[in-house]
Amino acid sequence: MISKKGLSSVPGFKFAGITTPQKKNQSKKNLGLIYSEVENTYGTAVYTRNDVQAAPVIISKKMDAQSPYKKAILINSGEANAFTGKQGIIDAELSISRLSELLKIKPEECYIGSTGVIGFPLKINDMINGYNELIQSLKPESDLEFVQAIMTTDTRPKQASIEFDLAGKKVTIAACAKGSGMIMPDMATMLCAVISDAAITPEMMHQVLNETVEETFNCITVDGDTSTNDTVFFLANGLSENEPIKSKDKNYQVFSLHLKVLLEYLAKEIVNDGEGITKFITVSIKNADTKENAKKIAFSIANSPLVKTAFFGENLNWGRILMAIGKVNTKMNCYLIDLVLNGFLIVNKGELETDPQKLEQVKQSLKNRDIDIDIDFNQGKTGIRIWTCDFSLDYVKINANYVS
Amino acid sequence: MISKKGLSSVPGFKFAGITTPQKKNQSKKNLGLIYSEVENTYGTAVYTRNDVQAAPVIISKKMDAQSPYKKAILINSGEANAFTGKQGIIDAELSISRLSELLKIKPEECYIGSTGVIGFPLKINDMINGYNELIQSLKPESDLEFVQAIMTTDTRPKQASIEFDLAGKKVTIAACAKGSGMIMPDMATMLCAVISDAAITPEMMHQVLNETVEETFNCITVDGDTSTNDTVFFLANGLSENEPIKSKDKNYQVFSLHLKVLLEYLAKEIVNDGEGITKFITVSIKNADTKENAKKIAFSIANSPLVKTAFFGENLNWGRILMAIGKVNTKMNCYLIDLVLNGFLIVNKGELETDPQKLEQVKQSLKNRDIDIDIDFNQGKTGIRIWTCDFSLDYVKINANYVS
Numbered sequence: 171m172i173s174k175k176g177l178s179s180v181p182g183f184k185f186a187g188i189t190t191p192q193k194k195n196q197s198k199k200n201l202g203l204i205y206s207e208v209e210n211t212y213g214t215a216v217y218t219r220n221d222v223q224a225a226p227v228i229i230s231k232k233m234d235a236q237s238p239y240k241k242a243i244l245i246n247s248g249e250a251n252a253f254t255g256k257q258g259i260i261d262a263e264l265s266i267s268r269l270s271e272l273l274k275i276k277p278e279e280c281y282i283g284s285t286g287v288i289g290f291p292l293k294i295n296d297m298i299n300g301y302n303e304l305i306q307s308l309k310p311e312s313d314l315e316f317v318q319a320i321m322t323t324d325t326r327p328k329q330a331s332i333e334f335d336l337a338g339k340k341v342t343i344a345a346c347a348k349g350s351g352m353i354m355p356d357m358a359t360m361l362c363a364v365i366s367d368a369a370i371t372p373e374m375m376h377q378v379l380n381e382t383v384e385e386t387f388n389c390i391t392v393d394g395d396t397s398t399n400d401t402v403f404f405l406a407n408g409l410s411e412n413e414p415i416k417s418k419d420k421n422y423q424v425f426s427l428h429l430k431v432l433l434e435y436l437a438k439e440i441v442n443d444g445e446g447i448t449k450f451i452t453v454s455i456k457n458a459d460t461k462e463n464a465k466k467i468a469f470s471i472a473n474s475p476l477v478k479t480a481f482f483g484e485n486l487n488w489g490r491i492l493m494a495i496g497k498v499n500t501k502m503n504c505y506l507i508d509l510v511l512n513g514f515l516i517v518n519k520g521e522l523e524t525d526p527q528k529l530e531q532v533k534q535s536l537k538n539r540d541i542d543i544d545i546d547f548n549q550g551k552t553g554i555r556i557w558t559c560d561f562s563l564d565y566v567k568i569n570a571n572y573v574s
Numbered sequence: 575m576i577s578k579k580g581l582s583s584v585p586g587f588k589f590a591g592i593t594t595p596q597k598k599n600q601s602k603k604n605l606g607l608i609y610s611e612v613e614n615t616y617g618t619a620v621y622t623r624n625d626v627q628a629a630p631v632i633i634s635k636k637m638d639a640q641s642p643y644k645k646a647i648l649i650n651s652g653e654a655n656a657f658t659g660k661q662g663i664i665d666a667e668l669s670i671s672r673l674s675e676l677l678k679i680k681p682e683e684c685y686i687g688s689t690g691v692i693g694f695p696l697k698i699n700d701m702i703n704g705y706n707e708l709i710q711s712l713k714p715e716s717d718l719e720f721v722q723a724i725m726t727t728d729t730r731p732k733q734a735s736i737e738f739d740l741a742g743k744k745v746t747i748a749a750c751a752k753g754s755g756m757i758m759p760d761m762a763t764m765l766c767a768v769i770s771d772a773a774i775t776p777e778m779m780h781q782v783l784n785e786t787v788e789e790t791f792n793c794i795t796v797d798g799d800t801s802t803n804d805t806v807f808f809l810a811n812g813l814s815e816n817e818p819i820k821s822k823d824k825n826y827q828v829f830s831l832h833l834k835v836l837l838e839y840l841a842k843e844i845v846n847d848g849e850g851i852t853k854f855i856t857v858s859i860k861n862a863d864t865k866e867n868a869k870k871i872a873f874s875i876a877n878s879p880l881v882k883t884a885f886f887g888e889n890l891n892w893g894r895i896l897m898a899i900g901k902v903n904t905k906m907n908c909y910l911i912d913l914v915l916n917g918f919l920i921v922n923k924g925e926l927e928t929d930p931q932k933l934e935q936v937k938q939s940l941k942n943r944d945i946d947i948d949i950d951f952n953q954g955k956t957g958i959r960i961w962t963c964d965f966s967l968d969y970v971k972i973n974a975n976y977v978s
Contacts, residue, residue, distance in 0.1 A: 222900030222908045253896050253908075255925050288893025289926060398897055475879070475965070476973055483974025489692025492657050493802055496626030504626045504657075521659050522693060561879070563970050569880055570887025 171428070172435045176329030177313035177344045180365045182208045182407045186307035187319030190300040192293065193248075201297060202319030203304050204243040204363055205273065208407035213240025213281060214376045216383050218400035224252035225262040226282040227401060233266070236278035238372040243363055243403050244269055245283040245320045246297060247348075249290040252398040261292040268298050272305055281403050283361050285322055285348060288398060317346045320361055323568060324348050328439040332432045337421055339412040341368045343432055349392070349440030360440060362387070362402040364433070368425060369408035370415040377418070378426050379404045386433040389556040391472045392444040441557045446564030449481045451541045452557055459550035463500040468556045470494045471543065478561030481541055486533040488516050491543060502547055510544040512536070519548065575832075576839050580733030581717035581748045584769045586612045586811045590711035591723030594704040596697065597652075605701060606723030607708050608647040608767055609677065612811035617644025617685060618780045620787050622804035628656035629666040630686040631805060637670070640682035642776040647767055647807050648673055649687040649724045650701060651752075653694040656802040665696040672702050676709055685807050687765050689726055689752060692802060721750045724765055727972060728752050732843040736836045741825055743816040745772045747836055753796070753844030764844060766791070766806040768837070772829060773812035774819040781822070782830050783808045790837040793960040795876045796848040845961045850968030853885045855945045856961055863954035867904040872960045874898045875947065882965030885945055890937040892920050895947060906951055914948040916940070923952065 177185055187202040215234065217227050233240070244265065251258045262282055270277040284292065307315070317327040329346035347362040364379070383402055408414070415422050442450055453471050458464035471477055474494040480487035488511060496504055505520035512535040516523050523529060581589055591606040619638065621631050637644070648669065655662050666686055674681040688696065711719070721731040733750035751766040768783070787806055812818070819826050846854055857875050862868035875881055878898040884891035892915060900908055909924035916939040920927050927933060 219903055220897065220900040221903055221905065222896050250893070253893060253921075253926070255909075288897060290893075398900060475969070479970050479973035482970065485974065489654070489657060489694075492626050493624065493692060496624035496802060499623055499625055501625065505659075517657075520657075522657070561970060563967055565879070566883050566886065566965060566967050566970055569883035570889065 171332055171431055173331050173333065175331050177204070177316065177331070177346055177363070177365055178311050179331040179333070180342045180344045180367050182206060182367060182409045183365050184308040184310050185312040185316040186304050186309070187312065187315030187317070188300055188304050188307055190293070190296045192296040198321070199315060199319035200246060200248050201300050201304055202245045202316040203308065204316060204365065204405070205308050206241045206405055206407050208409060210239060211241055211405050211407040212238050212370070212372045212375055213403065213405045214372055214379055215281060215401055215403045216380055218398060220398045220400070222253055222398045224250055224284060224399040225254060225258035226251055226284045227399060228259060229262040229266065230281045230283070230401065233278045233280060237276065239279050240281055240405055241275045241279040242269065242273055243281045243283065243405070245285070245361060246292065247320050247322050248286040249284060249292050250286045250288045250399050251284040251292045252288045254289065254291045257291055261294040264294060265292065265297055269301055272301050283399065283401050283403070285320060285361050285399055313346070320348045322348065323445055324443055326443060328436060328443065330432060330435050332428050334424065334428045336368065336410070336412045336424055339410050341410045341412055341425070342366060343368070343429055345432055345436055347436045347440055349443060360400055362436065364402065364404040364429070366406045367409040368406050368415065369410065369412050370406050370425065374415050374417070374422060375404055375406055378422065378429060382426065382429045382433050385430060386437040389554070390437045390441050391469060391556070391558045392441065438557055441559050444559040445568045446562040447559040448539070448562050449541050449560040450539055450557070451481060451543065451559060452555065454542070454544045454553065454555045456544070456546045456553040457550050458547045458552055459502055461552045461554065463498070463502060464552055464554045466498045467495050467500065468554050470498045472556055472558035475561055481536065482560040482562045484536040486529060486536060495545070502549060506548045508546040508548065512538065512542055575736055575835055577735050577737065579735050581608070581720065581735070581750055581767070581769060582715050583735040583737070584746045584748045584771050586610060586771060586813045587769055588712040588714050589716040589720040590708050590713070591716065591719030591721070592704055592708050592711055594697070594700045596700040602725070603719060603723035604650060604652050605704050605708055606649045606720040607712065608720060608769065608809070609712050610645045610809055610811050612813060614643060615645055615809050615811040616642050616774070616776045616779055617807065617809045618776055618783055619685060619805055619807045620784055622802060624802045624804070626657055626802045628654055628688060628803040629658060629662035630655055630688045631803060632663060633666040633670065634685045634687070634805065637682045637684060641680065643683050644685055644809055645679045645683040646673065646677055647685045647687065647809070649689070649765060650696065651724050651726050652690040653688060653696050654690045654692045654803050655688040655696045656692045658693065658695045661695055665698045668698060669696065669701055673705055676705050687803065687805050687807070689724060689765050689803055717750070724752045726752065727849055728847055730847060732840060732847065734836060734839050736832050738828065738832045740772065740814070740816045740828055743814045745814045745816055745829070746770060747772070747833055749836055749840055751840045751844055753847060764804055766840065768806065768808040768833070770810045771813040772810050772819065773814065773816050774810050774829065778819050778821070778826060779808055779810055782826065782833060786830065786833045786837050789834060790841040793958070794841045794845050795873060795960065795962045796845065842961055845963050848963040849972045850966040851963035852943070852966050853945050853964040854943055854961070855885060855947065855963060856959065858946070858948045858957065858959045860948070860950045860957040861954050862951045862956055863906055865956045865958065867902070867906060868956055868958045870902045871899050871904065872958050874902045876960055876962035879965055885940065886964040886966045888940040890933060890940060899949070906953060910952045912950040912952065916942065916946055
């Protein structure tokens with residue numbers, strides 16, 4: 171269902187990504203723009219819940235309050251414009267007002283996002299000096315340029331799309347994301363842009379985006395650290411001429427299902443490109459007493475440095491998984507659980523597998539890149555599935571040296 | 575005040591540490607014993623709050639319920655006897671009943687502790703076969719042998735003592751601890767044994783131990799992971815003949831103060847010997863709205879992989895400290911804070927220091943082993959001070975390879 175074709179598969183949008191004038195000597199693009207050619211394009215977004223909110227988050231929220239229409243998403247990489255005081259707010263507003271003038275749209279029809287080093291202000295003059303080139307570069311086929319422009323420590327661009335039939339009309343949703351480190355989104359994610367040609371009201375866009383983010387981007391963690399700049403933008407231009415989605419009816423469900431498939435794919439892609447990753451780890455919790463406990467336990471396992479380094483070392487160290495379950499202090503009975511690692515039953519209703527031959531098989535399976543941890547608590551009816559990666563020497567090297 | 579003299583400075587106790595018969599080919603001691611020669615020696619302990627509790631924790635709690643008197647503490651290293659099912663309980667009880675027979679004391683006068691690999695049962699026969707040698711080795715001066723026997727990935731033995739005058743009598747408290755990884759004690763710590771010649775009732779021992787642990791061992795973290803075996807044992811034999819401490823009077827305060835100095839020293843020693851440490855980091859929070867928020871924020875900073883790797887890299891990356899403050903989501907106003915790093919004011923009421931020369935000075939100070947992070951929230955009256963270490967390449971190497 172998922173296609174590797176990216177943002178360009180949605181009609182009515184143009185994309186650009188450039189290197190700003192002062193940074194021409196660097197190889198990487200650092201300024202990207204998505205532009206909708208359709209007059210009545212709706213926009214919505216979900217943002218980080220970190221108490222420290224970057225200036226672009228504050229300003230994009232302000233634009234949300236002023237208009238449901240959004241025609242442009244401007245994103246820079248390099249400087250996060252977070253914790254930059256009053257100047258950060260002035261810079262973010264200036265960047266939007268100049269861009270909207272040149273695009274001949276209203277400022278409140280612009281979103282802005284930033285990613286990079288916290289505490290570093292925008293190089294606002296350099297950005298604005300790049301606007302003419304940026305706008306001239308806008309093309310329907312330039313999605314990759316945009317995605318490259320928003321990357322930081324990502325090792326590869328991440329975008330995808332999905333097409334489906336909605337009551338007789340072909341609808342496309344496409345999305346791109348950047349991730350890598352400082353990844354444990356809380357009700358939002360790293361920078362992500364979702365676009366669609368569906369006809370859907372702003373209220374339903376907001377609802378479907380929030381629901382889907384909760385089950386996709388909010389279910390991943392690289393290092394347990396929540397960024398100050400996390401944002402998912404979502405634009406829909408209605409070009410597919412489907413009967414507009416106005417309530418949580420059958421068409422909403424169809425749209426929601428496909429959006430979830432797309433964003434789950436991208437969420438996993440973020441983990442798959444996590445800093446220093448050598449293992450892609452899926453943690454599934456079943457039959458826990460409450461959703462909250464299931465989530466706490468899943469993230470306790472996924473964020474435990476001891477669990478993560480053990481998988482990096484391909485060490486059969488399931489005791490650390492049990493430690494991470496117990497330290498959450500949910501008061502569930504840990505001695506009822508089944509623990510299945512890569513398909514092998516290691517703990518059966520609290521009793522350990524002791525057959526050395528079988529344990530050796532499990533150990534061999536840890537050489538796989540994909541690791542599956544399935545835990546059945548056998549004392550409730552709720553669960554969760556989340557994704558994470560291991561903790562490698564490269565994670566430490568990258569983050570000891572990168573100023574982010 | 576603190577003396578490097580260890581457990582042996584307290585009269586009335588003997589110590590031993592041996593290598594059990596089957597492990598004679600390994601260089602490290604793995605079985606240790608503290609024995610009190612005084613008939614009426616009281617004992618108390620605080621234990622891990624991890625939902626997964628090791629068999630020795632369960633059994634020592636049972637002994638607490640049966641008698642306030644404790645004459646022996648037996649600790650093995652290598653196998654944690656955690657998540658070892660019914661056999662783990664049987665083994666722990668057997669080890670105590672055999673030891674108490676040989677020592678001619680009651681089983682309920684014994685504490686037991688284990689440290690090592692979760693899920694690995696005690697090598698119970700080997701342990702019991704070592705008891706005669708262990709008991710024959712008991713000597714007042716053999717404290718170092720005991721401390722060595724309880725070490726795992728610790729790189730050095732950790733013990734100390736403190737002497738003081740208590741209403742005209744000389745009182746000594748001594749303690750030893752083992753730590754290293756899986757260190758973020760929750761209302762208890764890694765294995766620690768405290769002994770004293772003070773006269774103090776079991777109720778007051780329990781109270782002073784709990785209060786002191788909360789402000790010392792519960793204020794450290796190496797990796798945010800809470801062990802299944804954490805225990806602090808405390809024995810007092812009354813030989814100093816001070817007027818017994820029976821209530822929270824002035825003498826209680828004097829005792830409490832000195833116990834705190836001693837355990838704070840050992841708590842810092844555990845961090846200083848944290849796995850792969852290159853930086854010793856003190857995080858101080860002042861003028862926050864509630865103690866709970868101050869604690870959450872301090873530990874969010876101390877456990878953030880991005881903060882820890884930045885200090886390992888000696889990178890001036892204070893933005894990550896702000897990220898870690900904000901991700902706790904306390905709703906305190908982050909734009910009122912002062913952030914002082916190694917004595918340099920970096921953020922002043924939410925506004926950044928931008929003088930490149932001053933920032934360069936701060937950066938140079940990061941080459942020090944000791945790092946001080948002082949944060950004033952300027953919006954309340956409560957605070958906390960905790961200690962942690964950085965996240966180095968060696969932490970990953972140690973934990974990718976060690977089965978713990």
